[in-house]
Amino acid sequence: MRRIVFEKRESMSRRASTLVPIISLLASLLLGGLLLAISGANPFVTYYEMFRGAFGTWNRFTETLVKAIPLMLTGLSVAIAFKMRFWNIGAEGQLTLGGVAAAGVALFWAQSLPGWTLLPLALLAGCVAGALWAGIPAVLKAYLSVDETLTTLMLNYVAILYSEHLYYVAWRAPGYNSGTATFTEAAWLPRITGRVHAGIYLAIILAVVLWFVFKRTRWGFELQIIGENPTAARYLGINIAQNVVLAILLSGAISGLAGATEVLGLARRLQQGLSVGYGYTAIIVAWMAQLNPLAIIGVAILMASLLVGGDQIQMRMGLPAAMGLVLQGLILIPMLAGMIFMEYRLRIIDPHTTGMEVEA
Amino acid sequence: MNDNPPPVLEMRNIVKRFPGVLANDHVNLKLHPGEVLALLGENGAGKSTLMNVLVGLYRPEEGEVYARGEQVDIGSPNDAAALGIGMVHQNFKLVPTMTVAENVILGMNGLPFRPNMDEIVECIREIARHYNMPVDPKAYIWQLSVGEQQRVEILKLIYRGAEILILDEPTAVLTPQEARDLNRVLQVMIDEGKSAIFITHKMDEVMAFSDRVCVLQHGRVVATKYTAETNPQELATLMVGREVLFRLDKAPSQPGDPMLEMRDVHAKNNKGLPALQGISFTIRRGEVLGIAGVAGNGQRELAEVVTGLRPVTQGHIQIEGQERTNRQPLDFIKAGVSHIPADRIGMGAVGNMPVSDNISMKGYRQSPMAEKGILRPRQMLRFAREMIKRFEIATPTPATRIKFLSGGNIQKAILAREIDACKGLLVAVYPSRGLDVGATEAVRRRILEQREQGRAVLLISEDLDELFSVADRIAVLYEGRVMGVVPAEEASIDQLGLMMAGSPAEEIDVPTARVMEEV
Numbered sequence: 028m029r030r031i032v033f034e035k036r037e038s039m040s041r042r043a044s045t046l047v048p049i050i051s052l053l054a055s056l057l058l059g060g061l062l063l064a065i066s067g068a069n070p071f072v073t074y075y076e077m078f079r080g081a082f083g084t085w086n087r088f089t090e091t092l093v094k095a096i097p098l099m100l101t102g103l104s105v106a107i108a109f110k111m112r113f114w115n116i117g118a119e120g121q122l123t124l125g126g127v128a129a130a131g132v133a134l135f136w137a138q139s140l141p142g143w144t145l146l147p148l149a150l151l152a153g154c155v156a157g158a159l160w161a162g163i164p165a166v167l168k169a170y171l172s173v174d175e176t177l178t179t180l181m182l183n184y185v186a187i188l189y190s191e192h193l194y195y196v197a198w199r200a201p202g203y204n205s206g207t208a209t210f211t212e213a214a215w216l217p218r219i220t221g222r223v224h225a226g227i228y229l230a231i232i233l234a235v236v237l238w239f240v241f242k243r244t245r246w247g248f249e250l251q252i253i254g255e256n257p258t259a260a261r262y263l264g265i266n267i268a269q270n271v272v273l274a275i276l277l278s279g280a281i282s283g284l285a286g287a288t289e290v291l292g293l294a295r296r297l298q299q300g301l302s303v304g305y306g307y308t309a310i311i312v313a314w315m316a317q318l319n320p321l322a323i324i325g326v327a328i329l330m331a332s333l334l335v336g337g338d339q340i341q342m343r344m345g346l347p348a349a350m351g352l353v354l355q356g357l358i359l360i361p362m363l364a365g366m367i368f369m370e371y372r373l374r375i376i377d378p379h380t381t382g383m384e385v386e387a
Numbered sequence: 388m389n390d391n392p393p394p395v396l397e398m399r400n401i402v403k404r405f406p407g408v409l410a411n412d413h414v415n416l417k418l419h420p421g422e423v424l425a426l427l428g429e430n431g432a433g434k435s436t437l438m439n440v441l442v443g444l445y446r447p448e449e450g451e452v453y454a455r456g457e458q459v460d461i462g463s464p465n466d467a468a469a470l471g472i473g474m475v476h477q478n479f480k481l482v483p484t485m486t487v488a489e490n491v492i493l494g495m496n497g498l499p500f501r502p503n504m505d506e507i508v509e510c511i512r513e514i515a516r517h518y519n520m521p522v523d524p525k526a527y528i529w530q531l532s533v534g535e536q537q538r539v540e541i542l543k544l545i546y547r548g549a550e551i552l553i554l555d556e557p558t559a560v561l562t563p564q565e566a567r568d569l570n571r572v573l574q575v576m577i578d579e580g581k582s583a584i585f586i587t588h589k590m591d592e593v594m595a596f597s598d599r600v601c602v603l604q605h606g607r608v609v610a611t612k613y614t615a616e617t618n619p620q621e622l623a624t625l626m627v628g629r630e631v632l633f634r635l636d637k638a639p640s641q642p643g644d645p646m647l648e649m650r651d652v653h654a655k656n657n658k659g660l661p662a663l664q665g666i667s668f669t670i671r672r673g674e675v676l677g678i679a680g681v682a683g684n685g686q687r688e689l690a691e692v693v694t695g696l697r698p699v700t701q702g703h704i705q706i707e708g709q710e711r712t713n714r715q716p717l718d719f720i721k722a723g724v725s726h727i728p729a730d731r732i733g734m735g736a737v738g739n740m741p742v743s744d745n746i747s748m749k750g751y752r753q754s755p756m757a758e759k760g761i762l763r764p765r766q767m768l769r770f771a772r773e774m775i776k777r778f779e780i781a782t783p784t785p786a787t788r789i790k791f792l793s794g795g796n797i798q799k800a801i802l803a804r805e806i807d808a809c810k811g812l813l814v815a816v817y818p819s820r821g822l823d824v825g826a827t828e829a830v831r832r833r834i835l836e837q838r839e840q841g842r843a844v845l846l847i848s849e850d851l852d853e854l855f856s857v858a859d860r861i862a863v864l865y866e867g868r869v870m871g872v873v874p875a876e877e878a879s880i881d882q883l884g885l886m887m888a889g890s891p892a893e894e895i896d897v898p899t900a901r902v903m904e905e906v
């Protein structure tokens with residue numbers, strides 16, 4: 028009788044680690060197609076419209092890039108943390124607080140500072156705020172072994188509610204229901220084309236720098252050892268607590284930067300719509316990119332296209348915009364299932380032949 | 388040779404390839420009922436691979452397996468279990484956070500949804516009693532010593548009704564006493580009609596416990612012999628392909644300045660109980676101090692204390708006259724201390740990283756492997772290549788992840804890194820564990836080389852032969868105390884044995900037992 032068994036891979040295949048994300052994506056599109064068909068839409072037309080919605084015209088493509096920027100930055104942030112096996116699901120809160128800090132600088136220091144320093148200082152404030160927000164769970168974890176999944180998640184709510192308090196109450200501009208006054212022009216992050224702002228340069232530069240840090244620096248080497256085997260790291264004289272905290276500060280700073288560029292580059296004031304879930308989608312981005320900083324850039328654009336395309340099908344086909352989000356969520360499931368195939372493979376056993384192998 | 392009754396197990400023309408290596412090259416092997424077959428071979432010869440094929444963990448590219456005369460297809464460990472084949476792996480496969488009983492039934496086929504644990508516990512107790520292997524079925528694995536974990540692995544096999552036992556270097560991690568116990572248990576099982584394949588690097592075990600020997604070299608069977616018709620020297624030559632010296636030439640020691648001084652050191656073990664209770668000794672440059680003792684008497688804690696991995700609760704540690712008590716591991720590394728740990732997979736290596744990175748994990752801090760915080764991969768690779776050659780580490784490429792190397796070759800990679808990095812003190816814990824005779828000889832020679840170059844060596848070993856041939860003085864550890872220190876050339880096995888059982892050196896009335904003045 029024929030049987031199918033899981034077999035542990037004797038060596039990790041490079042091919043599997045690039046194929047798995049792609050196959051997972053196709054699988055999730057298939058699942059999504061089924062869902063669309065059930066809700067009465069033609070999946071092919073819908074996907075076509077989504078594609079056109081995200082890439083169809085130059086204008087729409089720039090909108091896709093606009094959404095990709097915060098995904099790139101938070102994706103990088105999450106990837107650093109995950110490499111250390113630090114399950115930072117607090118990118119959303121770090122982003123929000125980064126946006127708040129940047130707005131604070133742009134609003135309240137505009138008079139007292141020379142104009143040209145305002146933008147860099149606002150960006151920096153965003154980084155610092157994000158770093159501090161990530162630093163709390165990092166210190167708790169490194170020195171007191173407090174579980175970080177819970178603390179990072181809880182702090183998201185604190186940050187988001189605080190930001191709401193600011194733009195609804197404390198910092199609300201007179202005459203508006205919500206939102207602060209628009210920043211002075213000196214604090215605006217320049218735009219490149221359409222609404223695409225200079226944050227995209229920052230994201231790409233950071234991706235390359237992080238790739239270099241992990242591949243080629245002593246610190247990156249130590250982080251890798253800590254992530255893979257903390258016992259060995261300690262034995263090799265590496266200070267685990269200190270390095271974990273440093274890495275998470277960096278992770279938080281990048282999420283904070285994401286928030287700062289959103290506020291300074293898009294809305295140019297603090298208003299509702301800063302926290303729209305980029306920090307959670309970033310987890311999918313980081314996993315799909317296998318925590319590789321360079322791949323994160325591409326994957327972020329792909330995920331952004333699902334977001335933008337999702338909006339488009341709402342407008343054109345009368346489907347709920349949530350469909351785009353549902354499709355995004357669907358990516359994660361085959362992705363996680365796909366991870367198994369990087370360590371295992373399927374084999375069909377036929378007792379009469381030596382058994383044939385099916386690469387999966 | 389008389390081949391009836393038919394072999395319980397037969398492997399024909401087994402071929403197994405890994406990227407870059409031919410691990411098994413047309414291997415033929417027979418196991419007769421009630422027989423113990425010893426499988427010998429150098430590190431990386433393909434012994435573990437061949438056995439993993441038998442239990443369905445690896446699928447051979449070519450060849451057939453026959454059980455009791457019939458061709459079988461073993462696709463998974465559960466298939467193997469159904470045929471009565473069970474294996475104790477070189478690295479145990481137990482879940483530390485679960486109990487003994489839970490581990491025994493873990494992954495078994497055909498269990499009810501809610502197994503009756505009381506019944507299982509009772510059954511395990513019964514087996515343990517029958518084979519005289521004391522184990523508490525309700526204890527957690529993390530609470531057990533390595534020897535006890537070994538017993539759990541064997542219980543697991545018996546519980547699952549294994550008739551053909553495969554033991555991959557079962558005694559490598561055991562004390563001589565535990566090894567004798569294990570072999571006694573094995574003998575009972577053989578007398579009950581079970582058969583066994585036994586992998587070991589220890590010649591005396593081959594001679595004492597096996598009926599036949601099969602020697603593998605580079606994946607091929609080079610000889611199969613009746614144990615009674617061969618001898619250790621011949622087997623070693625067959626394995627390595629050249630003659631092996633069992634004795635080392637050791638120049639008289641010329642001790643220099645004190646390197647490590649321990650004064651009244653106390654420390655606790657992982658459970659918070661006192662493990663070291665007032666240890667004092669000095670090791671000078673150019674000297675090897677051997678530590679003998681039954682495992683669990685403070686060896687692990689001693690090694691961790693002198694490398695900064697475990698806090699000292701009382702007393703002082705000085706390295707080259709500098710106070711180092713309770714300093715960070717990095718301070719010890721910078722002071723020139725190298726450490727070959729007992730737990731090579733868990734502590735000594737990072738399994739998912741390449742062999743070359745693992746070899747560079749001490750040198751990466753300085754030039755030439757790093758400049759101003761930037762790594763220089765080419766230099767790291769060059770260094771790794773040099774070490775791979777010098778220490779004869781068998782690896783397909785330097786970029787292979789280290790977890791894919793054979794057990795002995797992982798150990799060689801750690802040895803290479805630590806011996807090369809050693810500047811003052813080498814702390815070697817069971818350094819030749821799991822190494823073949825050739826590599827063991829090489830390691831002992833390297834340790835003596837370190838001594839000749841004026842380094843101090845703390846050698847913790849369970850192998851008295853190793854202590855006699857390498858150490859200058861031997862200290863015996865018992866319940867966290869030093870029972871006495873004797874010069875190696877004057878020590879006798881009987882005297883050390885008494886000290887290991889807890890008699891202080893002064894009380895032993897042996898004329899040669901002169902206690903060193905400076906303890």
Ligand SMILES: Nc1ncnc2c1ncn2[C@@H]1O[C@H](COP(=O)(O)OP(=O)(O)OP(=O)(O)O)[C@@H](O)[C@H]1O
Binds near residue numbers: 406428477
């Ligand atoms: N999963 C694997 N992937 C790639 N190569 C492997 C794998 N397992 C073993 N090898 C290679 O196959 C060869 C044989 O390894 P094996 O573990 O069988 O040796 P061994 O005889 O058991 O050695 P030791 O005495 O050191 O345990 C080695 O060169 C090893 O590097």
Ligand SMILES: [Mg+2]
Binds near residue numbers: 435436555793794795
């Ligand atoms: Mg082996």
